[in-house]
Amino acid sequence: MNAAEPLIVGLEFGGTKCIATLAQGQTILRQERWPTGTPQTLHTMSDMLAHWQRETPFAAIGIASFGPLHLDRSAANFGHMGNTPKPGWAGCDIFGHFARRFAVPVGIDTDVAGAALAEGTWGASQGCAVHAYATIGTGVGLGLVVHGEAVHGHLHPEAGHMRIRRQPGDMFAGACPIHGDCLEGLVGGPALAARSPIAAADIPDDDPLWQVVAADLAEWCAMLILAVSPERLVMGGGVIQSRPKLLGLIARRSAQLLNGYIDDLNAAALECLIVAPGLGANAGPLGAVVLGQRALAASA
Structure with a gap:
């Protein structure tokens, strides 16, 4: 820890919990949690x-929040929550609440963009020009970083709501209240709860459900690799953290789907490209800290 580094607060708003972190660099000094x-x-x-x-x-x-978020600084709804299915949060002015109360620079982005930036700064994506962070938890999200900047356009990547090819014989209708069987509706926390009478953390490793989940995520990863060509795809979130063996299944199935089209991305190479967070469970909280650091630097 460099004593000259400023103290930064990072606020992570997740699907089930919110975390406030006080940090100096990547050193966490204090942390508090609340249900969302x-x-x-x-x-x-x-x-x-x-x-x-x-x-x-x-x-x-720094604020790293679930989305969708309005991130166009020229728009009147900058920093507001978009059309989230989370009750009560649509339209909420997250940025303004903190910017009005505290006379310090405030940065905001999605939770997955923050985590991607943190992984690029301190974690598994260091040295990568194009990299992504995916969370597979209550929801499914993707943060994409190109040359050190999180990608935004009309909105920001909402890749968790992409539809994928369904696995043969899988008739589950999906749990997403907006799209039904988008990826989030197939493998997110509520989907797993609807698919199995057993809590996800207690489903045995050899349960066939995990093969379906891995195959669904591999369909998604193969599309992401073809679309944005990441040098690293970090996969975090509660589902992956509780079932780390999924990563190997996803990498091998992704290689089968790519079928040698990208000749240097065989299964072994994909196990180095599709990886767990280098920062572990701190990727999200430290992502918010990075957003605060960037807000401070931009204000100088």
Whole structure:
């Protein structure tokens, strides 16, 4: 830890939990967690930040949130939540809540974009010009980084809602309230809960469901590799963290789907391209910290 580095607050808003982190560089000094609940969580978190600010003044805030988010700084709805299925959160002014209360620079992006930037800064994607971070948890999301910048366009990548080829014989209707059987509707937390009477963490490794999940994710990974050609595809989130053996299954199935079209991406190479987070469970919280660091640098 460099004593000259500023203190940064990172706020990660996830599908099931929210995490506030006080960090210096990548060193985490303090951390608090809350259930995501309703937007009242914003007030709970900002009250905690006010307490931190009185004790150890911080220089900036980074917000890494589930989406969709409006990230066009020229738009009136910048920093607002988009059409999320999470009850009560659609239209919520996440950025404004913290920017109005604290006289420090505030940065905001998606949780997966933040995690991708953190993995590129300190983790498994260091040295990669094009890399991505996927979360497979309550929802499915993708953050894409090209030459050090998170990709935004009309919105930001919402690749978790892409539809994939269904596995033969899989008749599950899907759990996404918007699209039904998009990828999130097939392999996200609510989908796994609907597919099995057993909690996902307790489903045995040899249960056929994991073969379906791995095959679905491989369909997605193969499309991502063909579309954006990442040098590293980091896969995190609760589903992957609780079932790390999925990564090898996904890599091998992705190689079969690519079928030698990219001649240097065989199964062994894909096991080096499709990897777990180098930062482990801290990829998300540190992603928010990176967004705060960038906001501070942009304000200088």
